[in-house]
Amino acid sequence: MTLADLKQNFYNELQTLYSQDEIDAIFLIYLEDKFDLRYSPTQNFEFEAEANEDLIALKAGKPVQHITQKAFFYDNLFYVNEYTLIPRPETEELIEIIRNDFPKEEKLSIIDLGTGTGCIPITLSKIFTSAKVSAIDVSPEALKVAQINAKNLTTTIHFYQKDLLEELIFDEKFDVIVSNPPYIRNLEKAEMHQNVLEFEPHLALFVEDDNALIFYERIIAFAQNNLTNNGTVYCEINQYLPEETKLLFEKAFRKVEIIKDLSGNYRMLKSTEIK
Structure with missing residues (x-):
């Protein structure tokens, strides 16, 4: 799976809950705060099973910050x-x-x-x-x-x-x-x-x-x-x-x-x- 594939999965699963801009933001937060990755469409992603579980939680409405257990505030991660x-x-x-x-x-x-x-x-x-x-x-x-x-x-x-x-x-x-x-x-x-x-x-x-x-x-x-x-x-x-x-x-x-x-x-x- 590439990061482009993962991003498409986010759109497919979350489009009934969030706007496209909101999904973009959630995806980037998830990628950076959980895996310390920057988005590059062709880059391989090795954590497909974990991401699928997290997508189930996100689709249920769980905030992405509760999945990453991180929130950015005033230049610091909490x-x-x-x-x-x-x-x-x-x-x-x-x-x-x-x-x-x-x-x-x-x-x-x-x-x-x-x-x-x-x-x-x-x-x-x-x-x-x-x-x-x-x-x-x-x-x-x-x-x-x-x-x-x-x-x-x-x-x-x-x-x-x-x-x-x-x-x-x-x-x-x-x-x-x-x-x-x-x-x-x-x-x-x-x-x-x-x-x-x-x-x-x-x-x-x-x-x-x-x-x-x-x-x-x-x-x-x-x-x-x-x-x-x-x-x-x-x-x-x-x-x-x-x-x-x-x-x-x-x-x-x-x-x-x-x-x-x-x-x-x-x-x-x-x-x-x-x-």
Whole structure:
């Protein structure tokens, strides 16, 4: 079998699930991240049986990143599995906002609330090399993934298994509180792809329709106790609830800004100056 044959198999098996461009992207990710191969149509491919098994999983909706157990984020490869969300490009935009707000040498104290793969705190630690960086997650399985990534990417992160929906007690205050919490309402599930609904952890994604901002309420409560006087809170938000989220933060902060992503949707929030 040549790589051209393998590519055609991907088209044949996945065309009912994905567009041609999406299949192209999945195929290249699969080839590069699992086998460290670059596409050359005539090159022989020796792993046909393994690829056939993987295609069955892909056709069932399994994300390619769960098959390769790798996801590229902000110039680094992260280990991922079924217990963590696959890092998204929108989160890179959140990182970029924080990066532009502080000198790289500043000795920041940073905490990520709901860390998953650890992509946020690890990336911030690599940018702000003098920072002290902490992170929490309720899932012990997710924390194991984050710890593996911190080790693989040679960063020191202080991880804690804690539930954001319960009272968080920390003796220290933080210059930066950052979070990409669950915010997708159940009513929005119809818009989502099968590979997200069936294979990514619902614990990290969804909230009840009638209490969609519950995690932001907890982030605000934590900030009121643990944000430094000049500190800043950065969050990803639901693009359908930007004004509602902003109004909630304005009850506790004097300055609240909602920020559009590259697609023109309000996906980030920044708040300073606790009342």
